[in-house]
Amino acid sequence: MDTKLGLYIVADAAIQADPNSDQLAEIALLTSQSVIKYWIKPKIAMLSFSTDGSASHQIVTKVQEATEKARELLKKNDIEAIIEWELQLDAAIIPEIAISKMPSSQLKWEANILIFPDLNSGNIGYKLMQRFWWATAIGPIIQWLNKPGNDLSRGCSVEDILDLYYITANS
Secondary structure, rough: OOOOOOOOOEOOOOOOOEEEEOHHHHHHHHHHHOOOOOOOOOOOEEEEOOOOOOOOHHHHHHHHHHHHHHHHHHHOOOOOOEEEEEEEEHHHHHHHHHHHHHHOOOOOOOOEEEEEEOHHHHHHHHHHHHHHHHOOOOOEEEEOOOEEEOOOOOEEEEEEEHHHHHHHOOO
C-alpha cells in the first residue's frame, strides 16, 4: 500500500480537549480559512474510528453532526472545500483502503486537512506523523486568537521554532 506523503494540516492538536460538534465544525472552518491563505484547496477528512457508519458510538455521532455543521459554515463563508465524514485515517489518505471502505468518497483519498475528534487523538496523530514519517511538523498554531499564537512542545528544536515563526509571521 502506498501512503501519499505530502502536506497535511492536523487539527486540533493543542487546545480543545473534547470539542463538541459546534466547536469541531468551527475547527474545520478555521483550518480551511488558514490553508486558503496558502492557495490550497481544503480537502477535509473528519476523522473517527468509524468509516461511513461502520460503527455506532456517541463519538461517531459527534463527528457526523460536526461534519454537517461544518458544511453549512463553509457554504455560509463561501469556502469551496471537499469535506467527508467520518473516516478512519487510512481511508482518508490511502487509495486502496479508501476504495474498499468508502468508494463513494468525494475526497478520493486526497485529504489534506485531518480534523481529529479530540485533543488526545489529534496530538497523538500529529506526533506520530512527525516521528514515524520523518515529517516536518510546524505548529501548533492557535487559530482562535485575535493575533496568531503558538503552543510549542517542550521537545521542539530551534528549527521547529524558526519554521513556526515564519508561518506565524505570515498569518
